[in-house]
Amino acid sequence: MTDMSLIKTLAQSTPSKIVLLVLDGLGGLPDPATGKTELETARTPNLDQLAASGVCGLSVPVGAGITPGSAPGHTALFGYDPLQVSIGRGVLEAVGIDFPIEPGDVLSRGNFCTVDAAGNVTDRRAGRITTELNASLCPQLEMTIEDARVLTAPVKEHRLVVAFRGPGLSPEVTESDPQHTGVSPAPVTALVPPAGKMARIANEFAARAGQRLAGKHPANMVLLRGFSRKPDLASMQEIYRLKPAAIATYPMYRGLARLVGMDILTTGQTLDDEIQTLRQHFAAYDFFFVHVKKLDAAGEDGDFARKVHGLEEIDRAIPGIVDLKPDVIVVTGDHSTPAVMGGHSWHPVPTLLHGRFCRPDRVTEFDEAACLQGGLGIFPATDIMPLAMANALKLNKYGA
Amino acid sequence: MTDMSLIKTLAQSTPSKIVLLVLDGLGGLPDPATGKTELETARTPNLDQLAASGVCGLSVPVGAGITPGSAPGHTALFGYDPLQVSIGRGVLEAVGIDFPIEPGDVLSRGNFCTVDAAGNVTDRRAGRITTELNASLCPQLEMTIEDARVLTAPVKEHRLVVAFRGPGLSPEVTESDPQHTGVSPAPVTALVPPAGKMARIANEFAARAGQRLAGKHPANMVLLRGFSRKPDLASMQEIYRLKPAAIATYPMYRGLARLVGMDILTTGQTLDDEIQTLRQHFAAYDFFFVHVKKLDAAGEDGDFARKVHGLEEIDRAIPGIVDLKPDVIVVTGDHSTPAVMGGHSWHPVPTLLHGRFCRPDRVTEFDEAACLQGGLGIFPATDIMPLAMANALKLNKYGA
Numbered sequence: 034m035t036d037m038s039l040i041k042t043l044a045q046s047t048p049s050k051i052v053l054l055v056l057d058g059l060g061g062l063p064d065p066a067t068g069k070t071e072l073e074t075a076r077t078p079n080l081d082q083l084a085a086s087g088v089c090g091l092s093v094p095v096g097a098g099i100t101p102g103s104a105p106g107h108t109a110l111f112g113y114d115p116l117q118v119s120i121g122r123g124v125l126e127a128v129g130i131d132f133p134i135e136p137g138d139v140l141s142r143g144n145f146c147t148v149d150a151a152g153n154v155t156d157r158r159a160g161r162i163t164t165e166l167n168a169s170l171c172p173q174l175e176m177t178i179e180d181a182r183v184l185t186a187p188v189k190e191h192r193l194v195v196a197f198r199g200p201g202l203s204p205e206v207t208e209s210d211p212q213h214t215g216v217s218p219a220p221v222t223a224l225v226p227p228a229g230k231m232a233r234i235a236n237e238f239a240a241r242a243g244q245r246l247a248g249k250h251p252a253n254m255v256l257l258r259g260f261s262r263k264p265d266l267a268s269m270q271e272i273y274r275l276k277p278a279a280i281a282t283y284p285m286y287r288g289l290a291r292l293v294g295m296d297i298l299t300t301g302q303t304l305d306d307e308i309q310t311l312r313q314h315f316a317a318y319d320f321f322f323v324h325v326k327k328l329d330a331a332g333e334d335g336d337f338a339r340k341v342h343g344l345e346e347i348d349r350a351i352p353g354i355v356d357l358k359p360d361v362i363v364v365t366g367d368h369s370t371p372a373v374m375g376g377h378s379w380h381p382v383p384t385l386l387h388g389r390f391c392r393p394d395r396v397t398e399f400d401e402a403a404c405l406q407g408g409l410g411i412f413p414a415t416d417i418m419p420l421a422m423a424n425a426l427k428l429n430k431y432g433a
Numbered sequence: 434m435t436d437m438s439l440i441k442t443l444a445q446s447t448p449s450k451i452v453l454l455v456l457d458g459l460g461g462l463p464d465p466a467t468g469k470t471e472l473e474t475a476r477t478p479n480l481d482q483l484a485a486s487g488v489c490g491l492s493v494p495v496g497a498g499i500t501p502g503s504a505p506g507h508t509a510l511f512g513y514d515p516l517q518v519s520i521g522r523g524v525l526e527a528v529g530i531d532f533p534i535e536p537g538d539v540l541s542r543g544n545f546c547t548v549d550a551a552g553n554v555t556d557r558r559a560g561r562i563t564t565e566l567n568a569s570l571c572p573q574l575e576m577t578i579e580d581a582r583v584l585t586a587p588v589k590e591h592r593l594v595v596a597f598r599g600p601g602l603s604p605e606v607t608e609s610d611p612q613h614t615g616v617s618p619a620p621v622t623a624l625v626p627p628a629g630k631m632a633r634i635a636n637e638f639a640a641r642a643g644q645r646l647a648g649k650h651p652a653n654m655v656l657l658r659g660f661s662r663k664p665d666l667a668s669m670q671e672i673y674r675l676k677p678a679a680i681a682t683y684p685m686y687r688g689l690a691r692l693v694g695m696d697i698l699t700t701g702q703t704l705d706d707e708i709q710t711l712r713q714h715f716a717a718y719d720f721f722f723v724h725v726k727k728l729d730a731a732g733e734d735g736d737f738a739r740k741v742h743g744l745e746e747i748d749r750a751i752p753g754i755v756d757l758k759p760d761v762i763v764v765t766g767d768h769s770t771p772a773v774m775g776g777h778s779w780h781p782v783p784t785l786l787h788g789r790f791c792r793p794d795r796v797t798e799f800d801e802a803a804c805l806q807g808g809l810g811i812f813p814a815t816d817i818m819p820l821a822m823a824n825a826l827k828l829n830k831y832g833a
Binding site: 060062063068070095096097098099100101102103104105106115116119120121122125259371374376377378379380401402405406410411 | 436439440443790792793794795806807808809810812816818819820821822823824828829830831832833
């Protein structure tokens with residue numbers, strides 16, 4: 034990857050504008066019936082036009098063979114080494130709901146769950162209770178244990194944030210979620226000696242939560258996982274001298290953007306809402322991260338046709354971005370989610386970069402096989418930001 | 434390269450099976466008469482079929498322009514950084530014959546050679562004496578020098594292992610093989626001050642060997658090279674959670690496989706023997722390293738036609754592997770050995786990966802130019818194991 038500290042020394046603030054359109058789970062694999070991937074199946078004239086006039090390639094989010102979660106997939110797209118930046122599930126949930134994290138807080142992702150009379154988990158998601166019920170239960174779980182405050186905040190359905198605030202707490206502990214039903218929640222144990230206090234407090238929290246939730250079936254217990262602390266990241270303002278904004282319908286992606294210093298723009302639940310938000314704020318920022326979730330969701334559900342349909346819907350929205358005449362448009366994904374696999378995968382991600390100064394290749398369609406012939410080659414996703422910056426003429430020359 | 438410590442945290446044991454078929458010296462260069470490489474000349478319908486349904490590329494064993502020996506070529510294929518892992522010639526010979534190495538041993542590769550009355554080398558290989566004669570001479574070279582034991586073991590023809598066992602010995606010494614005839618064996622000298630003892634003992638060994646072998650013409654002296662110590666490598670079981678086995682007709686490759694923890698399967702001297710061994714043990718392991726020597730030998734001899742013939746013979750053996758239905762088949766080489774060069778070279782190595790979850794490219798033939806258009810691109814050989822593991826669904830997702 035291009036060295037981030039080098040980028041920082043070369044970056045300059047200019048009026049030029051970059052739009053990074055992240056189509057979550059973009060890359061795919063062929064449908065055995067047709068031999069064509071989702072992108073090869075979908076009719077995407079606008080993306081094809083961008084590919085034809087721009088430069089294409091396949092980005093590798095983390096490394097060969099590595100299937101990324103959403104956090105490393107996005108940190109790489111923002112130009113941060115995904116192997117150096119560790120963002121735990123607890124932090125991710127917390128930043129996604131704008132939870133006011135304080136320095137030293139240990140965050141965990143909680144699940145309301147159901148346990149039987151013997152204390153064994155019968156449903157790890159408590160029948161996916163409503164967010165409203167979740168919100169009404171959360172305050173009952175706030176408490177003080179030793180010298181630590183335990184704070185909670187509802188996320189969605191059965192999910193909540195459980196934050197531990199106090200001196201000497203460490204995230205290096207095991208999870209209480211046993212990952213299976215039919216067994217009791219696991220005790221939290223320290224992975225390193227200094228984490229003994231955190232483990233003790235987490236176990237005491239679980240014990241008291243069980244007492245306080247008794248009779249609240251199906252949400253009569255809480256499981257904890259992803260203990261983590263907010264990483265200390267240089268912001269995109271500092272590194273790239275950008276004024277960056279994020280547009281995303283899902284809280285997790287807003288949270289990731291906030292971790293690297295982006296302003297979060299309020300938007301609606303649809304792609305049209307997101308484009309509308311982009312248009313409204315286009316004058317006020319010089320970098321926009323626009324996150325579209327639907328392809329990943331379809332891929333995770335193994336729904337090839339829905340992923341194809343999603344691509345065609347996104348394609349129809351592309352002119353709404355192009356019309357704004359950003360200096361650079363990048364279309365990529367944080368990872369592949371082939372519908373035939375029903376989950377994230379390690380396959381490189383089709384990527385296009387469109388701008389006045391890109392060197393065109395011979396790619397005329399936006400799909401996996403076509404991008405393989407593109408001018409960007411197969412390249413690390415961490416190179417996307419340096420390439421976007423360069424193409425927006427925001428990077429000075431290196432060396433005399 | 435994909436970080437090995439990351440792979441270690443993500444690897445999971447599953448029943449899926451990987452076959453890594455290493456065609457030693459696979460890559461080539463065009464015959465000036467035809468303009469076609471060995472692979473382009475050979476008729477290889479089965480390899481072409483695997484290439485067409487799989488994903489292809491060109492692997493770089495060590496780095497651009499670097500011609501690898503067998504040891505770095507193979508350590509890279511096994512996923513170990515060939516620049517970090519140093520396997521000396523002495524160690525390679527010793528592990529290849531199952532020599533019982535003890536911690537601290539300094540191993541060297543010996544050659545019986547011929548010297549004239551003036552002590553000058555007239556044949557560095559002593560006329561390639563028989564292995565039997567070698568075996569009868571070796572015991573005469575065992576001795577004690579100062580507080581060190583010198584142990585020997587015959588390898589093949591004129592080659593032997595000379596092991597130095599005792600306190601304070603260092604492998605950081607020069608070799609006694611002068612690499613030319615007409616000059617006397619070189620004195621062994623210390624490359625660093627603490628290696629003075631090792632140099633002194635090696636020179637005393639050479640002096641006594643000359644006395645003991647006087648009259649044993651043509652094997653009347655021993656040359657030493659490749660002083661080295663066994664590297665301390667994490668095993669493939671530890672890193673990949675595999676149960677790995679090696680099938681190789683040559684001892685050196687069995688030795689390399691043993692260094693990374695593979696079980697060595699007894700096999701015969703032919704490719705058919707190797708395939709038969711693979712079939713017999715297919716149920717018992719989940720990873721097979723199958724090494725085929727003949728292409729490299731033909732390339733080293735500058736015999737283009739024999740290398741082409743070897744490729745066609747290997748191609749006929751491919752169905753014997755495919756019929757076993759491994760989840761992943763990788764066909765690659767540890768380096769190129771173009772017949773027109775008569776030796777190893779730095780050129781990237783044609784590589785194909787076949788499995789249910791590979792993303793097909795448009796490659797339909799298995800040769801150098803075709804692989805250049807493949808979905809793996811030009812990539813480090815150390816990525817082969819992570820890719821094989823991913824395609825066998827043996828790697829968990831990275832990050833939240």
